[in-house]
Amino acid sequence: MxxxxxxxxxxxxxxxxxxxxxxxxxxxxxxxxxxxxxxxxxxxxxxxxxxxxxxxxxxxxxxxxxxxxxxxxxxxxxxxxxxxxxxxxxxxxxxxxxxxxxxxxxxxxxxxxxxxxxxxxxxxxxxxxxxxxxxxxxxxxxxxxxxxxxxxxxxxxxxxxxxxxxxxxxxxxxxxxxxxxxxxxxxxxxxxxxxxxxxxxxxxxxxxxxxxxxxxxxxxxxxxxxxxxxVLKTESMPPGTYRNVMGNQATAIGLVAGSKLANLRLVLGSYPITPASTVLETLAGYKSHGVITIQAEDEIAAICAAIGASYGGCLGLTSTSGPGMALKTEAMGLAVAVELPLVILDVQRAGPSTGMPTKVEQSDLFQSILGRNGDTPMPVLAISRPSDAFEMAIEACRIAVQYMTPVILLSDNYIANGAEPWRLPEMDSLKPFPVHFHDDPSNMEVFGRNELGARPWILPGTPGMEHRIGGLERDSKGNVSYDPDNHQRMTLERQNKILNIAKTLPKPTIQGEAQGDVLLLGWGSTVGVLTRVFEEAKAKGQKVSRIHLRHLWPLPPGLEDIFAGFKKILVPELNMGQLARLLRSEFQHHDFVSLPKVTGQPFLTHEIVKEVDRILA
Amino acid sequence: MTLQDPPKRTRKDFQSDQEVRWCPGCGDYAILASVQKYMAEAGVDPAKTVVVSGIGCSSRFPYYMNTYGFHTIHGRAPAIATGLKVARPDLDVWLITGDGDSMSIGGNHLIHVLRRNVNITILMFNNEIYGLTKGQYSPTSPVGTVKKSTPMGSVDRPFNPLQLVLGSQATFVARSVDADPGHLGKILKAAHEHQGTSFVEILQNCVIFNKDFYKDAMERSVRPDKTVDLVAGEPVVYGKERDKGLRFHDMQVEACAPGDALVWNPSGPNSAPGFLMAGLSEQAGMPTPIGIFRDYQALRYDTEVNSQVQKAVAKSGQGNLKDLVYAGETWQV
Missing domain, CATH: 3.40.920.10 (Pyruvate-ferredoxin oxidoreductase, PFOR, domain III)
Structure with a gap:
């Protein structure tokens, strides 16, 4: 100086x-x-x-x-x-x-x-x-x-x-x-x-x-x-060991954890795209964990390499953002058809087309749930904050391997680049779900189903179990079939397999009373702002409660009962109202109010408070 | 099993229980038979073999093979095969594709699998036509091809498939023909034994939409005089009487006496000789080249990727999940 x-x-x-x-x-x-x-x-x-x-x-x-x-x-x-x-x-x-x-x-x-x-x-x-x-x-x-x-x-x-x-x-x-x-x-x-x-x-x-x-x-x-x-240290945080973490980093760690709990090697196929690239970069640094990363020539090759790895008995993973999701669509259909596990991470950004690559939006929800040719159901999960990414990544891996299905895991730019303290899990609290490959040649029903509706996973290289799979419709033995009844049956089986996942999901917990005037319903990265809105409403004495969805498809059980307790259900989303539309089609007897925002910025607390006040006025 | 010889297998052991559904007379039947015969002779283990394919007539191939098989989506088989081979280097991966599947919709994946030199064997059936969609011109059809989608003739120049793949740094490039099982068998063996991506173009007759397109060169009676077989270490000589030779002069291939013919070397430091030979059919009066255009050793992606993982484990030990989660600055509350 x-x-x-x-x-x-x-x-x-x-x-x-x-x-x-x-x-x-x-x-x-x-x-x-x-x-x-x-x-x-x-x-x-x-x-x-x-x-x-x-x-x-x-x-x-x-x-x-x-x-x-x-x-x-x-x-x-x-x-x-x-x-x-x-x-x-x-x-x-x-x-x-x-x-x-x-x-x-x-x-x-x-x-x-x-x-x-x-x-x-x-x-x-x-x-x-x-x-x-x-x-x-x-x-x-x-x-x-x-x-x-x-x-x-x-x-x-x-x-x-x-x-x-x-x-x-x-x-x-x-x-x-x-x-x-x-x-x-x-x-x-x-x-x-x-x-x-x-x-x-x-x-x-x-x-x-x-x-x-x-x-x-x-x-x-x-x-x-x-x-x-x-600014003194926070005393209200639950006890534990903490670290500061960014969303993409926590997601990458969670995916490694998921593959380890499944006892599988993680193989990522990815093409660099904002804001997902750091997942590829992070996982490329985890080679000592057995992780393989393939930087593919394009988005399609990235998911296809992941499918190839899953076919070979690894856990295939692909990471991308909206435009990349669009390119991967056909390959997702293949993964649904051949019923192989696969995790597709979509770190959403503002669209359409190239849109605003470094800004946040939640507008890939419909693309994720519905955006494929044919009746092609896939589970869709959403991470809500950096400290939630680890758990949701594991959940995506669990569903993928237990149900032999591709799973879409949604994140967004706000979560990806945002940071917050993460209370680290006790390692023995993580429940393994090891995969058992089918190796009994006396039962060769390649598309036979277990109690969850999942087909057996047979590793190439297993003697006496040579078989063929592919995108053409097939019968339960895996042979090509254009039989009309078979297609109807297989389509239903694929649909039921995914819908039945809901039975294993917990009912969403309600923050606040089970009855009231307004239920705040959110998903993904709006969890923080909605919690704040709930606290302000409660402080004002408004009859407002809140739930947050982690599973977007299939929807978790118990929603009908929860919705019945409220006059209006306010659904703030960083899109033009996609979840609200989905809920209206699934639950016809409730009053959903959509609050869309697509500025590329997260909600501000007062924007939602104003809407709550308007509804209650 | 371990101390005994591998079981003797026959062609039948590689035939699946599925009825083959190509058109009667299709060249694919002959290729299927050649591949099954080669695998039986080579002592290939069907359980360790995976046949991956894209979309098109040729891509139905896996269904007829009693090995593991994956009939995927249009053009993407190289990417799926790459993921499979990297994940499972122990498997013997074959890729069946056609001129539309690999040179058109899947062009990007083809060039990149070749660039990476993934250790797989690619058989590209070239019939210069889209068969499964009922006869539109393909990216290998000559200019002027009159088909339903080109009633006045196609106006886009075709790919020379061999030059395309050589330009993509393919390490093994060969051409054969469905109707010559002897030649095809030799090429399959060389391709399969090559370490790295092998690319084999097989001229294949589509009897419905492009019947006998290659007959000027490949018909049995004219074949010796109209084709030249490139064999490593042998002079480039052809003809029924082996009376015609070829050599390079001024960056061109020129005719010469058999005694002056070039001795073929597909394993040199660059691919220019193969590239020049691959362009031979475009020179008036020259034969159609078949045989091996390139056979070269280079880094293999599947091996390198896995060896990096091994090196990382050797350097910092087998990763432990707790260390990963509890990494960086942590604090207690």
């Missing part, structure tokens, strides 16, 4: 329960790293937290422009939280574009930290601004903290011999340091992370660590802020 900084008195330390920070800057500014470091440290401190990364699809969109703005929002708290928060308390804007794109969402009276080093004439021009928003009244009503971060970093790293470009790239750690000071976070986790990240280039470790410390000290010394804050 500069030597002329004034020494100051200790600033007051205030305790707050929950804080929402949004970091915003160029997608090349390291915003996602800043955010994920803040997340990791907050998790280690013991806060409950939820995150919302929001970045453009372009890798390095033109610097300083509005479409190039990358954001990362985190809510951290000393009590239970369920969402990344509606409106930030603190907005860190690294340039004018980041400021104007995000300012309208900052809480009135909120804190705005701006990097004035990036508010020059040319920066304003890139953001298509005629006037400097810091000077034209736009930021009135906010507590504005102006720091020339570029200049401060240059000063702090003046002694170092690395290039000025490398120095400039340390500015996100200066910013992070400032925020660490403001919210009393320890520096050690990030210092350690930097040491590991840049271990091959020690000069970068030094530079980034210095920038982090300089930012922290600046908060302490320069009287930028009137006070600083402390």
């Amino acid at each position: 500069t030597s002329n900084s004034e020494s100051t008195q200790e600033l007051p330390l205030q305790q707050v329960d929950r804080v929402v920070i949004r970091f915003a800057g160029d997608s090349g500014d390291g915003i996602q790293i800043t955010g994920s470091q803040f997340t990791m440290t907050s998790a280690i401190v013991g806060n409950d937290l939820a995150t919302l990364p929001d970045f453009p699809a372009e890798i390095r969109a033109p610097a300083g422009t509005r479409p190039g703005v990358s954001g990362f929002q985190i809510q951290f708290s000393s009590s239970d939280i369920h969402t990344p928060g509606d409106a930030p308390d603190v907005l860190v804007a690294m340039n004018p574009a980041a400021l104007v794109v995000n300012l309208k969402e900052l809480k009135p009276g909120g804190t705005l930290v701006v990097n004035t080093g990036n508010f020059k004439e040319q920066d304003l021009r890139k953001a298509k601004l005629d006037k400097n928003p810091l000077e034209d009244g736009s930021v009135d009503g906010y507590r504005v903290i102006e720091v020339d971060i570029n200049e401060r970093v240059k000063e702090a790293l003046a002694e170092l011999t690395i290039s000025s470009k490398d120095k400039e790239r340390c500015k996100n750690f200066y910013t992070l340091g400032l925020m660490y000071w403001l919210y009393s976070r320890p520096l050690e986790p990030t210092l350690k992370w930097l040491a590991d990240k840049f271990k091959r280039t020690p000069e970068l470790v030094e530079a980034n660590q210095m920038a982090l410390k300089a930012g922290y000290n600046a908060g302490d010394i320069r009287e930028l802020f009137h006070s600083h804050y402390e």
Whole structure:
């Protein structure tokens, strides 16, 4: 730090329960790293937290422009939280574009930290601004903290011999340091992370660590802020061992767990696609677990390779997003026809077509349940949050191998890239479901069925059991058959096999009373916001309850009884009302109210609260 | 069993109980018989053999083989076979496809299975026509093919299948014909013994929609003079009297005296000789080439993928699920 900084008195330390920070800057500014470091440290401190990364699809969109703005929002708290928060308390804007794109969402009276080093004439021009928003009244009503971060970093790293470009790239750690000071976070986790990240280039470790410390000290010394804050660790979290986890990572771990519980080798066929690619990358790193990953030439080859692996007695898996799902459709039909286990992970993004690849939507529900030629039923499950991904991935594997069927496991961009503390399972609580291959040549009913309706799984290589399977309709011995009655029977058997899965599923639990005015019904990544809406409604004395579906097809048992207890069933979804339509067709005697949203952003709490109030008015 | 010789098998052991339903006179019957005969002679274990196919007349093949079989979807058999072979390197995987299945709808998967050099044997039946959909032109039909979907003749240039696969870095490329079981048997043996992807184009007569399309070269009476068989280590000589030779000159194949003929080497560092020979039929007055165009050793995907897994296990031990779940920074509440 500069030597002329004034020494100051200790600033007051205030305790707050929950804080929402949004970091915003160029997608090349390291915003996602800043955010994920803040997340990791907050998790280690013991806060409950939820995150919302929001970045453009372009890798390095033109610097300083509005479409190039990358954001990362985190809510951290000393009590239970369920969402990344509606409106930030603190907005860190690294340039004018980041400021104007995000300012309208900052809480009135909120804190705005701006990097004035990036508010020059040319920066304003890139953001298509005629006037400097810091000077034209736009930021009135906010507590504005102006720091020339570029200049401060240059000063702090003046002694170092690395290039000025490398120095400039340390500015996100200066910013992070400032925020660490403001919210009393320890520096050690990030210092350690930097040491590991840049271990091959020690000069970068030094530079980034210095920038982090300089930012922290600046908060302490320069009287930028009137006070600083402390968010104590969450006491209400159930006891256990925790780690911070992102959705795609937890999904990958769960799939490995599922294959191990089935006693099968996991074979992934995948083609890179946003936002599913990190599942492929993560699993490619699990080779010591026997996992095989095949980066295929296209989406079709990816699922076909997985089917080939399942045919060979492994657990085939393919991971993708909406457009890839469309391409895999025909192969899914083959897997249904030949009745082989397969897990299809769809990390949904906003559509249609290429749509908005880095934004969230839940609009592949119909595609998953219905989108195939012929009567081609498949189970569909949905992950609801990063900490739920492990369990749901295992559940998908279980259904696939026990019922000899492909299973669709839905996730979405919000879950995939979101992070939260995950209470780790006790290993002996995981129930194995080992597969038994059929090897008795005296019973060669290739499409005979057990009590679950599943056919036997016969491994190629088993002597005396040579047989053929294929996409042509077949009889119970596996031979091609165009017999009309046979097709009717086989179609029914395939349908019943899937519908009967419902019998083994638990009835959804109701949060709140079993009777009331409004039942909030959600699926997938809306679980956090719906929990928050439920809590607010309860606090207001509204007769609102909540259920969340994990199995979308077949639907779990007991819904008819649950629905009967409520006047209206509100179904908020990040699509145009797909689940609501499905429920209307399955349950004709209840009043479903659809609340669709397709902005590419998750629901905000108040958007759903407003709809509850409207219904109850 | 372990200490005894493998049981002697006959062609019958490879015949399934399903009635063969190709059209009477179809070239597929002869190919089926040749494959079954080769497998019996080679002592192939039917239980360890999987025949994978796509869609089309040829792709019904697995149903007639008393081995494991998977009749999949149109064009995708190479991808399914790749997944199977990577998952189960112990299995002997054969892939049956046609000119439409592999060169049109499945073109992408074909080039990539060849590039990866997965250790499987591909038999591509080329009849230059779509048979199962009742006679439309295919990507190997010559320009001007008049069929129901091309009443004024096709206008798109056909693939030269051998040049396509050589361009995809295939490590084994051969051509034979349904009507010459002796030649086909030799090619099947060489293809099956090759380590890596073997691609065999088998000219196959579709008696209904493209009858005798290859008769100018393949009819028994003219075959010796109209075809040249490429055999490794032998001079490229043909003719009833073995009186015609071929050699390379100025990046072309030219006729020469038998004594001056090129000695065929399909295993050189690049595939250019095979590529030039594969284009021979397009040169006026030249014979149709059959035999082995390429036979080369390269990295095999199935082996490499599995060896990476073994290396990872050797390096960090057999992965334990608890370590995976409890990895990274953890804390107690």
